[in-house]
Amino acid sequence: MASLLKNARLIDPQVGLDEVCDLLIDEGRIAAVGAGLAAEGAEVRDLAGKIVVPGLVDIHVHLREPGQEHKEDIASGTRAAVRGGFTDVCCMPNTAPTIDNAITLDYVRNRAAQVGACRVHVAGACSKGLGGEALSDMGEMAAHGAVAFTDDGRGVQNAGMMRRVMEYSEPFGKVIMSHCQDEGLVDKGQVNEGPVSTRLGLQAWPAAGEEIQVMRDMELSRLTGAPIHIQHLTTARGLDMVRRGKAEGTKVTCEVTPHHLMLADACIDETYDTNLKVNPPLRGEDDRRALIEGVADGTVDCIVTDHAPHAHHEKDCEFELAPFGMIGLETALGAVVSTLVEPGVIGWARLVELMSVRPRQIIGIDRVALEPGCRADLTVIDPEAVWTVTADGFASKSSNSGFIGRTLKGRATDVYVAGRAVLHEGQLTGPYAQGAC
Numbered sequence: 239m240a241s242l243l244k245n246a247r248l249i250d251p252q253v254g255l256d257e258v259c260d261l262l263i264d265e266g267r268i269a270a271v272g273a274g275l276a277a278e279g280a281e282v283r284d285l286a287g288k289i290v291v292p293g294l295v296d297i298h299v300h301l302r303e304p305g306q307e308h309k310e311d312i313a314s315g316t317r318a319a320v321r322g323g324f325t326d327v328c329c330m331p332n333t334a335p336t337i338d339n340a341i342t343l344d345y346v347r348n349r350a351a352q353v354g355a356c357r358v359h360v361a362g363a364c365s366k367g368l369g370g371e372a373l374s375d376m377g378e379m380a381a382h383g384a385v386a387f388t389d390d391g392r393g394v395q396n397a398g399m400m401r402r403v404m405e406y407s408e409p410f411g412k413v414i415m416s417h418c419q420d421e422g423l424v425d426k427g428q429v430n431e432g433p434v435s436t437r438l439g440l441q442a443w444p445a446a447g448e449e450i451q452v453m454r455d456m457e458l459s460r461l462t463g464a465p466i467h468i469q470h471l472t473t474a475r476g477l478d479m480v481r482r483g484k485a486e487g488t489k490v491t492c493e494v495t496p497h498h499l500m501l502a503d504a505c506i507d508e509t510y511d512t513n514l515k516v517n518p519p520l521r522g523e524d525d526r527r528a529l530i531e532g533v534a535d536g537t538v539d540c541i542v543t544d545h546a547p548h549a550h551h552e553k554d555c556e557f558e559l560a561p562f563g564m565i566g567l568e569t570a571l572g573a574v575v576s577t578l579v580e581p582g583v584i585g586w587a588r589l590v591e592l593m594s595v596r597p598r599q600i601i602g603i604d605r606v607a608l609e610p611g612c613r614a615d616l617t618v619i620d621p622e623a624v625w626t627v628t629a630d631g632f633a634s635k636s637s638n639s640g641f642i643g644r645t646l647k648g649r650a651t652d653v654y655v656a657g658r659a660v661l662h663e664g665q666l667t668g669p670y671a672q673g674a675c
């Protein structure tokens with residue numbers, strides 16, 4: 239059945255749209271956009287006060303399937319994504335077994351087509367078992383639908399190996415995503431190296447442990463011609479390197495997470511809250527502010543959650559023993575609206591670029607715009623919704639969020655995938671997007 243969304247503020251910088259009008263969905267596509275639309279037989283929804291944007295896309299999530307389904311699985315992770323307002327996610331290959339071959343990749347894509355609540359794109363590994371030594375089956379994975387390659391969870395340690403990854407993958411036209419971490423420098427670092435690591439008496443994870451690989455991978459991109467996407471960038475200097483690289487024409491893009499934009503290492507003081515143990519670590523206040531500037535000035539290409547679920551018993555231990563990572567799918571939009579849009583750091587159009595337009599471009603999936611003919615993958619946002627994050631309120635199997643107890647403004651109320659409401663007035667509906675991608 240056709241759906242007519244009336245009186246919403248439609249925002250899409252791709253087509254220069256920011257106005258209150260109507261949008262008609264028919265047969266999975268946008269049929270019309272304009273004022274005073276009518277459609278016989280259509281379900282009519284009054285969305286006065288709401289914002290409608292091209293569906294949000296998170297290109298860095300960990301769905302944990304196969305192998306770690308006690309933390310998350312494709313069904314629960316994509317439900318969390320939809321609750322957070324996302325129509326698409328791109329999942330990382332650090333599963334068990336690693337997604338480093340076409341068979342495991344097929345498994346994830348087929349499973350997502352059966353139980354996924356939204357579209358699922360898959361990043362394959364660069365190296366076998368994330369070992370950093372032997373190339374993965376990149377060609378076969380590209381042929382079977384991988385959208386990117388990354389050893390996320392680990393940095394590729396050997397520069398020669400990273401060069402081979404870039405050279406080998408280049409003909410497949412897939413972006414290499416880089417988790418920048420020099421293991422020699424970082425060693426068993428737990429928190430950012432600085433006053434906080436000293437105060438807490440925890441082993442330090444220095445900024446240089448990240449920046450050295452940011453610089454190295456941009457140089458290797460220049461050498462090979464392969465595009466490089468810097469994952470979860472956290473430092474002011476790293477951001478400057480990307481800024482300069484872009485000015486020089488390097489094929490570099492970068493992402494930041496809501497937690498690195500909103501939280502700093504000082505938050506860990508006294509609490510030793512293991513939910514704040516993430517990789518890369520929460521940095522100092524100066525780095526945090528620099529990242530916000532990078533988001534505002536266009537250096538940062540996109541915002542991703544790095545949704546990294548871990549079970550309660552795994553995080554409920556000494557800081558040093560806890561795994562790195564926090565969940566983020568269900569809090570990302572509220573965190574971005576509260577930290578960036580509400581204070582006027584960015585406007586809504588820039589949010590759409592950061593969370594919808596650029597992510598699609600980086601992983602090379604179809605453009606979605608608010609114009610007739612486009613696929614109706616849409617997110618409806620209540621910009622005035624004020625809500626408090628609670629440990630028992632997640633659709634995710636895990637609740638290791640660093641935002642628990644915080645009050646956020648802005649929340650997705652409805653999500654359409656191919657014209658189907660997979661989230662309706664805040665409720666997950668199912669049936670899910672079959673055969674997604």
Ligand SMILES: NC(=O)N[C@@H](CC(=O)O)C(=O)O
Pocket residue numbers: 300332390391392417515516517518544546547561562563564
């Ligand atoms: N970010 C994290 O702290 N953890 C991620 C790995 C990663 O993204 O590097 C995980 O898989 O748990």
Ligand SMILES: [Zn+2]
Pocket residue numbers: 390391392417469470517518
């Ligand atoms: Zn990572």
Ligand SMILES: [Zn+2]
Pocket residue numbers: 298299300330390391544546
């Ligand atoms: Zn990650």
